[in-house]
Amino acid sequence: MPHIVALRSSARRIVPTVVCPCSVMVARLHTSPTSPKAQSEADAALPLGPFGRMLGGLNSLKSTLLKIPPIAAVGVGGSAPIPFTGRANSWSQAVREAQSLVVEYDQDQKIIDPIKLVGRDLRDMRDNIATLLGSGHPLLNTVSKYYFSAEGKNIRPLLVLLAAQATSIAPKQYLVSFSDEYEIIDTPISPMLQNTTTRTAHHDALYTPSVTKQGCMILPTQRRLAEIVEMIHTASLLHDDVIDASEARRGLPSANVNFGNKMAILAGDFMLARASVSLARLRNAEVIELLATTIANLVEGEFMQLKNTQKGKNGEAPRMTTFEYYMEKSYMKTASLIAKSCRASAVLGGNTKEVTELAYTYGRNLGLAFQLVDDMLDFTLSSTQFGKPTGADLTLGLATAPVLYAWEEFPELGPLIERKFSQPGDVEKVARALVYQSNGLKQTRALAESHCQAAIDAAMQFPPSDARSALIQLTEKMVTRQK
Amino acid sequence: MPHIVALRSSARRIVPTVVCPCSVMVARLHTSPTSPKAQSEADAALPLGPFGRMLGGLNSLKSTLLKIPPIAAVGVGGSAPIPFTGRANSWSQAVREAQSLVVEYDQDQKIIDPIKLVGRDLRDMRDNIATLLGSGHPLLNTVSKYYFSAEGKNIRPLLVLLAAQATSIAPKQYLVSFSDEYEIIDTPISPMLQNTTTRTAHHDALYTPSVTKQGCMILPTQRRLAEIVEMIHTASLLHDDVIDASEARRGLPSANVNFGNKMAILAGDFMLARASVSLARLRNAEVIELLATTIANLVEGEFMQLKNTQKGKNGEAPRMTTFEYYMEKSYMKTASLIAKSCRASAVLGGNTKEVTELAYTYGRNLGLAFQLVDDMLDFTLSSTQFGKPTGADLTLGLATAPVLYAWEEFPELGPLIERKFSQPGDVEKVARALVYQSNGLKQTRALAESHCQAAIDAAMQFPPSDARSALIQLTEKMVTRQK
Numbered sequence: 010m011p012h013i014v015a016l017r018s019s020a021r022r023i024v025p026t027v028v029c030p031c032s033v034m035v036a037r038l039h040t041s042p043t044s045p046k047a048q049s050e051a052d053a054a055l056p057l058g059p060f061g062r063m064l065g066g067l068n069s070l071k072s073t074l075l076k077i078p079p080i081a082a083v084g085v086g087g088s089a090p091i092p093f094t095g096r097a098n099s100w101s102q103a104v105r106e107a108q109s110l111v112v113e114y115d116q117d118q119k120i121i122d123p124i125k126l127v128g129r130d131l132r133d134m135r136d137n138i139a140t141l142l143g144s145g146h147p148l149l150n151t152v153s154k155y156y157f158s159a160e161g162k163n164i165r166p167l168l169v170l171l172a173a174q175a176t177s178i179a180p181k182q183y184l185v186s187f188s189d190e191y192e193i194i195d196t197p198i199s200p201m202l203q204n205t206t207t208r209t210a211h212h213d214a215l216y217t218p219s220v221t222k223q224g225c226m227i228l229p230t231q232r233r234l235a236e237i238v239e240m241i242h243t244a245s246l247l248h249d250d251v252i253d254a255s256e257a258r259r260g261l262p263s264a265n266v267n268f269g270n271k272m273a274i275l276a277g278d279f280m281l282a283r284a285s286v287s288l289a290r291l292r293n294a295e296v297i298e299l300l301a302t303t304i305a306n307l308v309e310g311e312f313m314q315l316k317n318t319q320k321g322k323n324g325e326a327p328r329m330t331t332f333e334y335y336m337e338k339s340y341m342k343t344a345s346l347i348a349k350s351c352r353a354s355a356v357l358g359g360n361t362k363e364v365t366e367l368a369y370t371y372g373r374n375l376g377l378a379f380q381l382v383d384d385m386l387d388f389t390l391s392s393t394q395f396g397k398p399t400g401a402d403l404t405l406g407l408a409t410a411p412v413l414y415a416w417e418e419f420p421e422l423g424p425l426i427e428r429k430f431s432q433p434g435d436v437e438k439v440a441r442a443l444v445y446q447s448n449g450l451k452q453t454r455a456l457a458e459s460h461c462q463a464a465i466d467a468a469m470q471f472p473p474s475d476a477r478s479a480l481i482q483l484t485e486k487m488v489t490r491q492k
Numbered sequence: 493m494p495h496i497v498a499l500r501s502s503a504r505r506i507v508p509t510v511v512c513p514c515s516v517m518v519a520r521l522h523t524s525p526t527s528p529k530a531q532s533e534a535d536a537a538l539p540l541g542p543f544g545r546m547l548g549g550l551n552s553l554k555s556t557l558l559k560i561p562p563i564a565a566v567g568v569g570g571s572a573p574i575p576f577t578g579r580a581n582s583w584s585q586a587v588r589e590a591q592s593l594v595v596e597y598d599q600d601q602k603i604i605d606p607i608k609l610v611g612r613d614l615r616d617m618r619d620n621i622a623t624l625l626g627s628g629h630p631l632l633n634t635v636s637k638y639y640f641s642a643e644g645k646n647i648r649p650l651l652v653l654l655a656a657q658a659t660s661i662a663p664k665q666y667l668v669s670f671s672d673e674y675e676i677i678d679t680p681i682s683p684m685l686q687n688t689t690t691r692t693a694h695h696d697a698l699y700t701p702s703v704t705k706q707g708c709m710i711l712p713t714q715r716r717l718a719e720i721v722e723m724i725h726t727a728s729l730l731h732d733d734v735i736d737a738s739e740a741r742r743g744l745p746s747a748n749v750n751f752g753n754k755m756a757i758l759a760g761d762f763m764l765a766r767a768s769v770s771l772a773r774l775r776n777a778e779v780i781e782l783l784a785t786t787i788a789n790l791v792e793g794e795f796m797q798l799k800n801t802q803k804g805k806n807g808e809a810p811r812m813t814t815f816e817y818y819m820e821k822s823y824m825k826t827a828s829l830i831a832k833s834c835r836a837s838a839v840l841g842g843n844t845k846e847v848t849e850l851a852y853t854y855g856r857n858l859g860l861a862f863q864l865v866d867d868m869l870d871f872t873l874s875s876t877q878f879g880k881p882t883g884a885d886l887t888l889g890l891a892t893a894p895v896l897y898a899w900e901e902f903p904e905l906g907p908l909i910e911r912k913f914s915q916p917g918d919v920e921k922v923a924r925a926l927v928y929q930s931n932g933l934k935q936t937r938a939l940a941e942s943h944c945q946a947a948i949d950a951a952m953q954f955p956p957s958d959a960r961s962a963l964i965q966l967t968e969k970m971v972t973r974q975k
Contacts, residue, residue, distance in 0.1 A: 271798075275735060305762075
């Protein structure tokens with residue numbers, strides 16, 4: 010019978026730390042940090058065990074290759090992590106360096122094992138449904154891999170794990186100890202389906218938290234949280250693609266196109282249900298509520314995106330301007346999950362309210378910047394680079410930041426936004442042309458940069474560590490990302 | 493800012509009762525119960541306050557009307573509750589009598605206020621999506637009312653509330669007190685959407701638990717649980733109708749037909765997300781895990797139904813017989829939610845493990861019987877009575893109990909089951925004809941009755957009360973229900 014490890018009533022066993030009077034806490038929060046770069050240079054030479062050394066050798070080659078401009082520009086998402094230097098020259102490199110801090114070395118250098126997310130039974134389920142619906146399509150494995158994040162960058166779980174490390178040495182409300190706080194609480198969800206969250210003997214060894222030289226660590230519950238966050242994200246992608254009738258995702262046909270709506274709905278529900286059960290088993294009320302709320306936010310965001318305009322009721326003025334509405338939608342669809350999962354990671358670590366608030370502020374601002382950059386890339390990249398048709402969001406009738414800024418300069422954009430770019434030529438001839446003539450892209454980038462700065466300001470209040478440096482480097486490189 | 497009430501850390505504040513050593517507990521569990529009927533006769537004369545008396549007057553008229561055979565036979569689901577007598581002569585009357593025990597009198601005698609389930613914002617959302625998708629259909633309100641349970645019998649929340657009352661006087665692990673255990677923990681889920689779980693001043697008054705003369709009561713958390721259970725059920729209906737491409741539900745067009753798949757998926761996700769947040773706010777780890785598991789079970793059940801046969805892999809023998817598979821599917825799709833929500837109700841009441849297990853056993857057996865009767869009604873009712881086309885499940889290729897029993901007598905049914913009744917005439921000419929010639933319906937009824945008996949055996953171990961009598965009466969009348 011498969012079992013996993015989970016935290017037993019950690020919230021109840023409060024072990025006060027000796028270093029936590031308010032004055033010390035505030036002092037630690039405001040400690041002037043040493044240079045993240047100086048630190049990470051020292052760390053780069055650290056022995057990482059036999060696997061680490063092999064990886065190191067391989068990666069020094071890859072690292073060289075990465076510096077060749079075309080590769081650096083296109084990015085190498087999904088590739089193996091590379092040792093942390095703090096001197097990444099691209100978003101992709103920043104991601105891969107950050108991954109090296111939190112990777113589980115047994116899993117082909119993945120930070121999330123897709124099998125842990127979906128379980129063998131979902132692979133069976135996929136095969137079964139494919140047979141059932143008569144869609145034994147050759148792209149099946151490729152697409153499901155995309156959805157189940159085997160090929161993705163796993164940004165969300167990556168941030169959860171980095172936040173775990175960065176806050177592990179920040180002020181605590183209580184200390185979570187590893188020796189006796191975990192007990193086996195998993196039972197299979199049903200006789201028919203094996204539990205997703207299988208614990209193996211091998212897994213047990215991994216579940217001893219590894220401590221970096223700065224004393225940073227990741228708890229078992231925080232690693233579980235990272236998996237849950239990826240499940241929620243994946244479920245949301247599956248349903249959104251059905252609702253938006255998306256045809257492609259990152260250049261591949263979307264699940265709804267390949268397997269039909271039934272498969273996509275059912276797979277999304279399944280992921281969400283599994284995520285909810287795993288979440289319940291964390292047995293932390295605050296974390297459960299935070300993550301449950303992100304699910305609600307994702308749905309609300311999708312709804313706001315469908316609706317896309319805020320109209321006043323009964324002749325009243327609308328509650329929000331169009332730009333506020335757009336930012337609110339971006340929070341719901343993108344920033345909420347990142348912000349609340351970073352906070353949840355700090356909560357699981359037993360951190361003080363001040364620290365969990367910093368984690369939230371970091372995630373919220375990074376998430377908003379992420380969406381702003383995404384909306385910029387819609388205009389600046391060719392569809393080959395970006396993996397979706399350029400102007401795709403405009404085709405969906407979405408008024409994003411670059412268009413809304415351009416509207417201030419070119420009032421003639423108003424009627425197009427109002428009619429959701431529904432007339433022939435609205436997208437290419439008018440909207441895109443006017444955006445390029447305007448300062449819309451520049452202003453969008455400036456707004457993204459201001460949110461990045463706010464994220465960095467928050468992260469800088471954590472004690473110095475490689476994890477903090479990685480959070481900051483990710484933020485710095487995010488604005489220049491190419492995919 | 494809207495707020496609700498929820499239980500604060502009740503699981504932590506354990507107040508041991510003085511009546512709970514094992515011997516006393518076992519003695520109470522096995523107390524020979526007085527006749528449920530004798531008790532409820534006494535209760536029927538109870539004054540119920542001004543609203544109760546008005547209702548009583550109205551209901552004595554309705555009760556007379558009910559006894560007129562055609563009305564009694566067709567049933568009056570969705571009508572007002574009638575005072576509990578314990579002598580119901582139909583399923584519908586048993587339901588309405590049970591409702592009178594748990595109704596909130598302010599809400600037009602509904603046990604669940606649909607507005608509390610969906611919130612004003614979902615009504616807005618519905619209107620908005622309808623506008624968006626261009627489906628301002630006249631049946632909109634009727635159908636949404638069906639889905640949001642305004643017209644339904646609310647069987648699931650009814651059972652949760654009756655289980656709450658029946659177990660409130662059963663042995664406890666700890667006592668939940670009402671005076672100081674509740675605090676305001678709700679914050680709006682998002683700035684855009686008001687919280688579903690709005691607490692009004694009026695609501696506060698309702699949240700004082702009413703105590704029956706037997707000392708039975710319903711806690712605020714248990715009433716909230718009832719709402720959550722209905723939300724999960726509704727979400728599941730919405731998605732299943734999309735997945736099964738259902739065209740009708742209880743004689744009305746289904747949401748997917750009326751509003752399209754997008755609306756149905758989004759509304760289902762929304763209900764599920766709201767349910768998850770409300771669930772998290774109950775702050776009871778065991779209850780959260782129980783209900784999260786029911787969501788997973790519903791998805792697995794829907795998957796089993798789509799798949800419908802258990803085939804061995806790589807030439808191995810299948811793990812289950814077809815009948816076992818059918819019963820497992822029935823557990824997943826129907827019994828799990830009822831069983832686990834009855835157990836969760838007892839858990840919220842602070843009951844002992846033995847009592848929560850009895851609640852689960854009651855719900856599991858009632859749920860299985862409910863599905864068996866549903867599958868019988870497919871054959872015995874005209875489509876007008878049943879609200880869905882007769883043989884609808886066979887059209888979907890489902891091999892239900894009556895067919896599987898008939899198969900034992902008529903081996904020629906095997907190939908039809910194998911090919912999922914896919915050839916012309918399979919349903920009407922062969923399957924239905926052979927089921928009528930066989931003992932399939934009789935055997936299905938006998939199996940349903942045996943599960944009903946098991947449910948009654950479990951309920952009889954609760955201390956005597958009207959609520960217990962209502963649980964038993966519902967079970968007795970369930971086999972004879974006509975819709």
